[in-house]
Amino acid sequence: xxxxxxxxxxxxxxxxxxxxxxxxxxxxxxxxxxxxxxxxxxxxxxxxxxxxxxxxxxxxxxxxxxxxxxxxxxxxxxxxxxxxxxxxxxxxxxxxxxxxxxxxxxxxxxxxxxxxxxxxxxxxxxxxxxxxxxxxxxxxxxxxxxxxxxxxxxxxxxxxxxxxxxxxxxxxxxxxxxxxxxxxxxxxxxxxxxxxxxxxxxxxxxxxxxxxxxxxxxxxxxxxxxxxxxxxxxxxxxxxxxxxxxxxxxxxxxxxxxxxxxxxxxxxxxxxxxxxxxxxxxxxxxxxxxxxxxxxxxxxxxxxxxxxxxxxxxxxxxxxxxxxxxxxxxxxxxxxxxxxxxxxxxxxxxxxxxxxxxxxxxxxxxxxxxxxxxxxxxxxxxxxxxxxxxxxxxxxxxxxxxxxxxxxxxxxxxxxxxxxxxxxxxxxxxxxxxxxxxxxxxx
Numbered sequence: 001x002x003x004x005x006x007x008x009x010x011x012x013x014x015x016x017x018x019x020x021x022x023x024x025x026x027x028x029x030x031x032x033x034x035x036x037x038x039x040x041x042x043x044x045x046x047x048x049x050x051x052x053x054x055x056x057x058x059x060x061x062x063x064x065x066x067x068x069x070x071x072x073x074x075x076x077x078x079x080x081x082x083x084x085x086x087x088x089x090x091x092x093x094x095x096x097x098x099x100x101x102x103x104x105x106x107x108x109x110x111x112x113x114x115x116x117x118x119x120x121x122x123x124x125x126x127x128x129x130x131x132x133x134x135x136x137x138x139x140x141x142x143x144x145x146x147x148x149x150x151x152x153x154x155x156x157x158x159x160x161x162x163x164x165x166x167x168x169x170x171x172x173x174x175x176x177x178x179x180x181x182x183x184x185x186x187x188x189x190x191x192x193x194x195x196x197x198x199x200x201x202x203x204x205x206x207x208x209x210x211x212x213x214x215x216x217x218x219x220x221x222x223x224x225x226x227x228x229x230x231x232x233x234x235x236x237x238x239x240x241x242x243x244x245x246x247x248x249x250x251x252x253x254x255x256x257x258x259x260x261x262x263x264x265x266x267x268x269x270x271x272x273x274x275x276x277x278x279x280x281x282x283x284x285x286x287x288x289x290x291x292x293x294x295x296x297x298x299x300x301x302x303x304x305x306x307x308x309x310x311x312x313x314x315x316x317x318x319x320x321x322x323x324x325x326x327x328x329x330x331x332x333x334x335x336x337x338x339x340x341x342x343x344x345x346x347x348x349x350x351x352x353x354x355x356x357x358x359x360x361x362x363x364x365x366x367x368x369x370x371x372x373x374x375x376x377x378x379x380x381x382x383x384x385x386x387x388x389x390x391x392x393x394x395x396x397x398x399x400x401x402x403x404x405x406x407x408x409x410x411x412x413x414x415x416x417x418x419x420x421x422x423x424x425x426x427x428x429x430x431x432x433x434x435x436x437x438x439x440x441x442x443x
Contacts, residue, residue: 034285050261064311074283082347096128104132145170177276325362392427
């Protein structure tokens, strides 16, 4: 009798943990959205007033970190809950392995109708991102969120008894930037009024960013002329030019924010918010000259400007929360599955964040890991391990390493490993254990 009662109690507990009916899911993967340029995360400019308001009903993760330095490895980690060392989709010759289960596949097998709307070439189907989607619009079209909204709503309005899983990847803030792309009222909100330097000439060109970072030009154009090199050097060394670049980016963040409010209003009008989990996240950030790097920094930067990303989750029936613990994007998939009442694959490397959303304190000693692969030389990798104060960085192949005290040096400009050998040894050991556990050939 006791056994039967315990079994019934277990079933009741499981029933309470699962939603009354399947939760719909919308994932907004805002490409290149750097967390510290959102007023939601304390930025001095009011770039995200609508998100600030909407997030009052959400779980906001203040310190979420991507696992890859650019779109392909980062979204691969998000969808598989595997580190780059595990899925190895770290360059354009790689792809998500067939052995890995993607988030879309899990929801599809659970009876969801699924769709993906993407614009970047690094989330195309050839890399495995289309798996599990009934329809998947890929390509190399830098679409803004407002261009996606009519297509999203048309798909959502189709009559179906199935719950839905929808992924959209807006590129409002991904360079290059078309200065005429925004309405006049949304331009130059934070620009130096009298700036007339060369930065505007280059903002719309991938060639420019590669030239600034010293990348190979390949199909993007010839080696810069002597005159152009001088002009590029002048831009690199001009603080006002760097501020101009950041101000254009901020204009576009604000436009994304306005589009998010438009989408929210349409979802609310349809009653879709009542039973829909919405996840806003980013795959990586961008750089405005930090350490001499621009935009993605050759994909080789491990700075927080690249790896510290936005993560906000709205879940029906869940109270708002402000989570200050360190978390990773590999944690997002198990979190969504638990919220939806679906089983989490044992192979997932991340951990569910639901306890933190419920007010749990989390692990004060939590470590986060990330890796960057050079776009100039894909044989080179740079990896880091980070806790709340320290970041240890190691090149592969070595032997170059560095340690940064983020409390005293958030810009990561001064290597303090010589003055803190015990911290360096501890974190080097943690990174080694992580790689030994996560790298297939190391086992």
